[in-house]
Amino acid sequence: MPQYKIVHYINQFFANIGGEEKADIAPEKRDGVVGPGAGLQGELKKLGVDAEVVGTVICGDSYFNENLDKAKKEVLDMIKSFNPDLVVAGPAFNAGRYGTACGTVAKMVQDELKVPTVTGMYVENPGADMFKKDVYIISTKDSAAGMRDALPKVAKLAAKLLKKEEIGTPEAEGYIPRGIRVPLFREKNGAERAVDMLIKKIKGEAFTTEYPMPDFDRVTPGEAIKDITKAKIAIVTSGGIVPTGNPDHIESSSASKYGRYSIDDMGETAHGGYDPTYANQDPNRVLPVDVLKDLQKEGKIGELYPYYYTTVGNGTSVKNSKAYASEFAQTLVKDGVQAVILTST
Numbered sequence: 001m002p003q004y005k006i007v008h009y010i011n012q013f014f015a016n017i018g019g020e021e022k023a024d025i026a027p028e029k030r031d032g033v034v035g036p037g038a039g040l041q042g043e044l045k046k047l048g049v050d051a052e053v054v055g056t057v058i059c060g061d062s063y064f065n066e067n068l069d070k071a072k073k074e075v076l077d078m079i080k081s082f083n084p085d086l087v088v089a090g091p092a093f094n095a096g097r098y099g100t101a102c103g104t105v106a107k108m109v110q111d112e113l114k115v116p117t118v119t120g121m122y123v124e125n126p127g128a129d130m131f132k133k134d135v136y137i138i139s140t141k142d143s144a145a146g147m148r149d150a151l152p153k154v155a156k157l158a159a160k161l162l163k164k165e166e167i168g169t170p171e172a173e174g175y176i177p178r179g180i181r182v183p184l185f186r187e188k189n190g191a192e193r194a195v196d197m198l199i200k201k202i203k204g205e206a207f208t209t210e211y212p213m214p215d216f217d218r219v220t221p222g223e224a225i226k227d228i229t230k231a232k233i234a235i236v237t238s239g240g241i242v243p244t245g246n247p248d249h250i251e252s253s254s255a256s257k258y259g260r261y262s263i264d265d266m267g268e269t270a271h272g273g274y275d276p277t278y279a280n281q282d283p284n285r286v287l288p289v290d291v292l293k294d295l296q297k298e299g300k301i302g303e304l305y306p307y308y309y310t311t312v313g314n315g316t317s318v319k320n321s322k323a324y325a326s327e328f329a330q331t332l333v334k335d336g337v338q339a340v341i342l343t344s345t
Contacts, residue, residue: 002054003050005083006040006054006085008033008036008037009056009075009105010037011064012025014036014144019272020274023060024066025058027078028057035056043154044155051158055081061095065100075108076108094121100127103119106118107135116162118136118157120137121137123139124318132176137175138153142254142317143254217318229301231338232337233337233338233339233341234340236308236342237309239271240252240279240310240345242261242266243266246270247259250270254314255313259309261307271312287308288343305332
């Protein structure tokens, strides 16, 4: 028997069950490792830790998020049945629903079973912002291509938690800062350190603040439209609606481009982060061109812009999203558009 028992929580994709078409599968448990659990166990072995992934709990991302209370109980009961010393969830990288599920599972296990947990996410994953104060979240790259980089960090932190060793700073351990401040002794007092940083700043030299301030992205609201019945309205979406065949090959996740198409040419969704069935049946469910045309006929809006801009929000970085909007917003302004309706999923 190993000294430490670990349970691994993963979604349907990393369990090799399927992609979005299998995201509705109910929780199930399996003995031993599944998918990336083998890599996790290997990294722990490299660290000389006598630990074994004794069980894996799998749940579809859609099932978990759409049946939250039921899924939480089912997953918790399955994890509890293995009597683990630690639970690892993910890593989820930049998959939003998976990240939310991993954070929920990790916090639930800590609160209900009093068992330590660790997960991993890209810093822009919504789950990271939701749970960074509650659980240890290793900072990962934005896609599963970063698995080899993430697993050693997850294993290192997991080993410390198992051995009940002191957990270092976010910089030292690789987890996303939790906003927790702890007292410690330094060679120089605060005044001396502050002056040192000030001098470096004046000289243009690199320095690291001891108290980073949060970066709030504030957007100043535009002026209200004086007369909506005379306004030209455009429609933009991160829901991935594209013409049939996705002619510009917009990626289903972490999109590197956007498209501009006629509002009369909507065929399907390229989005890989939600069940596409209903959007493919009727793209107006994501991009309500039909309703806007009716409003134009009724005189409730002045004019509907004849093109729509689209990309996939699933895993797409904030930096790229801002760049896309900055680019096509200039065209919209040039074409006399006075307001934009932005839809997601």
